[in-house]
Each structure stands twice: as C-alpha cells, then as structure tokens.
Amino acid sequence: MAYLTIGKVAKKTGVGVETIRYYERSGILSKPDRLPSGYRVYTEENIKQLLFLRKAQALGFTLGEISDLLSLSTDPTSNCEQINDLAKEKILQIEEKIAILQNMRRDLDAIAQYCPANSQPISDCSIINHLYGNS
Amino acid sequence: MAYLTIGKVAKKTGVGVETIRYYERSGILSKPDRLPSGYRVYTEENIKQLLFLRKAQALGFTLGEISDLLSLSTDPTSNCEQINDLAKEKILQIEEKIAILQNMRRDLDAIAQYCPANSQPISDCSIINHLYGNS
DNA sequence: CTTGACCCTGAACCATGGTTCAAGGCTATA
DNA sequence: TATAGCCTTGAACCATGGTTCAGGGTCAAG
Numbered sequence: 105m106a107y108l109t110i111g112k113v114a115k116k117t118g119v120g121v122e123t124i125r126y127y128e129r130s131g132i133l134s135k136p137d138r139l140p141s142g143y144r145v146y147t148e149e150n151i152k153q154l155l156f157l158r159k160a161q162a163l164g165f166t167l168g169e170i171s172d173l174l175s176l177s178t179d180p181t182s183n184c185e186q187i188n189d190l191a192k193e194k195i196l197q198i199e200e201k202i203a204i205l206q207n208m209r210r211d212l213d214a215i216a217q218y219c220p221a222n223s224q225p226i227s228d229c230s231i232i233n234h235l236y237g238n239s
Numbered sequence: 240m241a242y243l244t245i246g247k248v249a250k251k252t253g254v255g256v257e258t259i260r261y262y263e264r265s266g267i268l269s270k271p272d273r274l275p276s277g278y279r280v281y282t283e284e285n286i287k288q289l290l291f292l293r294k295a296q297a298l299g300f301t302l303g304e305i306s307d308l309l310s311l312s313t314d315p316t317s318n319c320e321q322i323n324d325l326a327k328e329k330i331l332q333i334e335e336k337i338a339i340l341q342n343m344r345r346d347l348d349a350i351a352q353y354c355p356a357n358s359q360p361i362s363d364c365s366i367i368n369h370l371y372g373n374s
Numbered sequence: 375c376t377t378g379a380c381c382c383t384g385a386a387c388c389a390t391g392g393t394t395c396a397a398g399g400c401t402a403t404a
Numbered sequence: 405t406a407t408a409g410c411c412t413t414g415a416a417c418c419a420t421g422g423t424t425c426a427g428g429g430t431c432a433a434g
Contacts, residue, residue, distance in 0.1 A: 110410095110411075111409090141411080141412090142413095
C-alpha cells in the first residue's frame with residue numbers, strides 16, 4: 105500500500121517502532137493521521153520532525169529540550185535569538201560535563217600512576233590506598 | 240549517647256541518611272551492627288567504606304563497580320593488577336565520553352556560528368535549518 | 375512523663391529514554 | 405482462505421541513583 109505506516113517510517117529512519125510511538129505518547133512528536141483501521145499514516149513533515157529529533161538528540165539535547173525546539177521552530181512569533189540562546193546554553197552544559205570528566209580522568213591517572221599493577225597485595229595498591237584515604 | 244548512629248554518620252560524611260540506608264539495602268556497604276532497639280551503629284571501618292564509596296563515585300565509578308572495588312580491597316587473594324585493570328578501563332570509558340561530548344560541542348558550535356541570533360524569523364536560523372536537514 | 379528529635383521498616387515514587395508484554399485486530403501474499 | 409507479519413492499546417518493566425511516604429518505635433531533655 106501507498107501509506108507510510110509506522111513500520112516503513114521505522115525502516116526509513118532507523119528509529120524503532122516502539123520508540124516512535126513513545127515519542128508520540130510523550131507529546132514530543134505531533135500525532136500522525138490515522139486510517140479507519142487505526143493505523144498511523146505519516147507525512148514527509150512527520151518524518152522531518154522525527155529526523156529533527158534524532159539530530160538534536162545527537163547534539164546532546166534532551167527530549168524535553170527538543171520538544172521546545174520543535175515548538176519554537178513552528179511558532180511564527182518566535183525568533184532566531186531564542187533558538188540561539190538554547191544552543192549556547194547547551195554548549196555550556198556540554199563544556200561543563202567535559203570539564204568534570206577531564207578532572208576525573210586527571211585524578212584517576214594521577215592515582216593509578218603509582219600502582220605497581222602486578223601481583224603485589226592490595227596493601228601496596230596506590231588506588232585502593234587513595235580511596236581509603238591513606239594518601 | 241556514644242553510639243555513632245546513622246544521623247551522626249550522615250552529618251560527619253555529608254551523605255544523607257536515606258542515601259546511606261540505600262547503599263546498605265543495595266548491598267554495597269556492609270551491614271552495621273544494631274542496638275537492641277534496632278538502631279544502626281557504625282564503626283570507623285564502616286565510615287571508611289562510605290568515604291571510599293564517595294571518592295570512587297567522584298572518580299566516575301558506578302555503584303556496581305564500587306561494590307567490586309570494595310570486595311577486591313578486602314579479598315586476601317586479590318592483587319594490584321586487578322584493581323589497575325578496573326582503573327584503566329574506567330579511564331578509557333571516561334575518554335570515550337569526553338570524545339563524544341567534544342564532537343557534540345564542535346557540531347553545535349559549527350551550526351550555531353551562522354545563526355544571525357537576532358529577531359529574524361526562524362526561517363533564517365541556521366540551527367533550525369540544520370536540524371530540518373536543509374543544510 | 376511528655377515532648378521533640380531521632381530512628382525503624384517496606385513500599386512507592388522520581389527522572390531519563392526507552393523496551394517488553396499481553397491480548398487482540400488488520401493486511402499482504404501464496 | 406490461511407497465516408505470517410504487520411498493527412493497536414495499556415501497562416509493566418529496565419537501569420541508575422537515589423528520595424519520599426506512611427506508620428510506627430526509641431531516646432534524651434526538661
């Protein structure tokens with residue numbers, strides 16, 4: 105049949121059927137039309153929304169934030185600055201996460217460096233000793 | 240009273256009472272002794288475990304991994320190499336997360352760069368256009 | 375001996391981003 | 405027309421790391 109049903113959309117986009125329904129249930133994606141049978145039929149517009157969602161997700165936006173982005177993107181009274189603010193905030197959040205992880209790596213490197221890493225008993229392990237506060 | 244009850248441990252370590260009970264319930268921390276009343280009484284050893292947990296958590300270990308670290312740390316047959324392997328693996332995981340976040344930031348930077356960020360309508364927004372696939 | 379702060383238990387609930395299940399209806403193909 | 409493979413719904417479940425709640429018991433001070 106010519107209808108773009110959920111399974112076809114799933115194949116086309118690589119997003120699972122259950123996941124697409126989940127996005128709809130969560131109010132992130134607009135509800136597609138239905139056939140008399142109840143089957144969802146998707147338009148190209150629906151698919152664009154879905155791909156928008158996945159791209160934004162890959163950029164680190166949460167589903168809640170993506171919901172906002174999608175609303176703004178179709179709101180005639182919204183403007184570029186609002187979108188830019190969200191992007192800038194997200195960049196800051198990402199940078200914060202990076203900084204935290206870099207600190208973790210640095211600290212872990214530092215305490216692992218002196219671990220003999222051999223068959224010595226645990227009492228010689230710099231990692232365990234650090235964690236137990238015997239710096 | 241002289242007993243180190245859960246509330247005192249919470250104040251001393253900065254870990255919430257509910258959180259301490261949660262760690263015990265999850266089998267990560269060993270069960271403290273009890274008074275006839277049922278009150279938990281903690282030893283310095285218990286507190287060391289708790290601080291170990293929080294330090295390891297700050298280094299990026301999950302509670303499951305910390306459980307392993309604690310077991311190894313008291314197992315007489317374990318050795319330094321096993322601990323070192325866990326630390327190395329964690330460093331790799333952290334590096335992987337950093338790489339993913341750096342890619343996100345780079346991509347987000349790249350698409351936000353050309354956004355006019357003013358009162359222009361959404362149709363001029365490079366961010367939205369990117370997400371809709373109109374690169 | 376009462377009051378208030380502290381403690382106990384078990385169970386439910388929170389966010390996040392989905393996945394899985396049960397029980398049944400619709401459709402394409404041979 | 406049989407039947408495999410789609411589709412529907414609502415609800416429960418997963419991991420992670422806790423928090424909150426209801427309904428009580430205990431302890432120390434006044």
